[in-house]
Amino acid sequence: MNVKGILTATRSKTPLVQAITNYVTINDCANVLLACGASPAMCEVAREAYDFSRLSAAVYCNIGTLTPEQRQAIQEALRGAAEKEIPVVLDPVGCGAIPSRIDYLEELRSQYPIQVVKGNLGEIKSLAGIETQVRGVDSVDNGEDAVEACVSLAQKWQCVVAATGIQDVVTDGTQVAVIQNGTQMLTKITGAGCMAGAVIAGFCGAAENPFKGTVAGLLAMSLAGEKAAAGEGGQLPGTFKVKLIDEIHQLTEESMAASANIRYFSV
Ligand SMILES: Nc1ncnc2c1ncn2[C@@H]1O[C@H](COP(=O)(O)OP(=O)(O)O)[C@@H](O)[C@H]1O
Numbered sequence: 001m002n003v004k005g006i007l008t009a010t011r012s013k014t015p016l017v018q019a020i021t022n023y024v025t026i027n028d029c030a031n032v033l034l035a036c037g038a039s040p041a042m043c044e045v046a047r048e049a050y051d052f053s054r055l056s057a058a059v060y061c062n063i064g065t066l067t068p069e070q071r072q073a074i075q076e077a078l079r080g081a082a083e084k085e086i087p088v089v090l091d092p093v094g095c096g097a098i099p100s101r102i103d104y105l106e107e108l109r110s111q112y113p114i115q116v117v118k119g120n121l122g123e124i125k126s127l128a129g130i131e132t133q134v135r136g137v138d139s140v141d142n143g144e145d146a147v148e149a150c151v152s153l154a155q156k157w158q159c160v161v162a163a164t165g166i167q168d169v170v171t172d173g174t175q176v177a178v179i180q181n182g183t184q185m186l187t188k189i190t191g192a193g194c195m196a197g198a199v200i201a202g203f204c205g206a207a208e209n210p211f212k213g214t215v216a217g218l219l220a221m222s223l224a225g226e227k228a229a230a231g232e233g234g235q236l237p238g239t240f241k242v243k244l245i246d247e248i249h250q251l252t253e254e255s256m257a258a259s260a261n262i263r264y265f266s267v
């Protein structure tokens with residue numbers, strides 16, 4: 001399998017992505033969606049969310065700063081997404097630290113289809129009911145059994161599951177991709193995971209299936225991170241973040257194919 005064509009498809013289709021996301025990194029998510037060729041709209045007012053999702057090509061829900069209004073908006077957006085059969089990407093930020101978020105997410109998925117769950121490994125293991133270590137919204141998991149955790153959750157939730165970290169694991173419960181790109185600089189800024197989720201939603205809005213869209217989205221973030229870190233000032237977090245968005249904008253099919261380090265296998 002390869003992910004060739006997804007970046008081009010995103011840039012030619014310009015998928016509209018409705019994002020309901022945390023107020024820490026909302027602007028970064030909008031910019032990174034533009035940089036990858038999608039069209040962001042941070043539509044999170046409950047009474048607008050249903051209508052807006054029906055216009056969109058994908059919906060990104062991130063629960064980092066989940067307000068009562070956002071809860072309602074997510075409900076409405078997922079109702080619209082289900083009717084239109086568009087992909088929903090869920091970022092379960094902080095669910096390892098706040099167990100009530102797991103109950104919330106379980107309830108959500110029992111009501112509406114979710115195509116992709118993308119979190120850091122601590123969040124994914126927490127959702128899968130596996131022992132892990134987190135510090136607030138960060139994972140301090142040692143990385144062991146990442147594939148098993150993702151496969152278990154993907155089979156239980158019947159969706160694509162992605163866990164990020166030093167390497168990223170993506171699975172639909174049958175096929176697995178392990179992406180070995182990236183840079184530690186991505187852990188020195190807040191929002192690398194949120195931005196990765198947003199790019200995944202953009203790519204899923206244009207890709208033929210959510211597995212490919214998710215692999216391509218995480219690869220794009222990791223490769224852009226590598227390039228940003230290697231440039232002048234790229235070891236400084238402020239400069240790195242600006243360069244990261246620039247590098248997403250400058251990605252090409254060729255540069256992605258040339259630098260991708262992905263291992264695929266079946267479970
Ligand atoms: N130690 C690392 N080395 C290389 N890339 C990393 C590392 N940690 C995280 N990443 C990358 O940073 C991005 C965000 O992942 P992560 O830090 O796990 O998420 P979050 O910000 O949600 O905690 C992903 O693209 C991931 O591949």
Ligand SMILES: Cc1ncsc1CCOP(=O)(O)O
Nearest residue numbers: 022024064137191192193194
């Ligand atoms: C710091 C913080 N607090 C609530 S949401 C958020 C941002 C989390 O971003 P990421 O999951 O990309 O690290």
Ligand SMILES: [Mg+2]
Nearest residue numbers: 093120193194
């Ligand atoms: Mg995160």
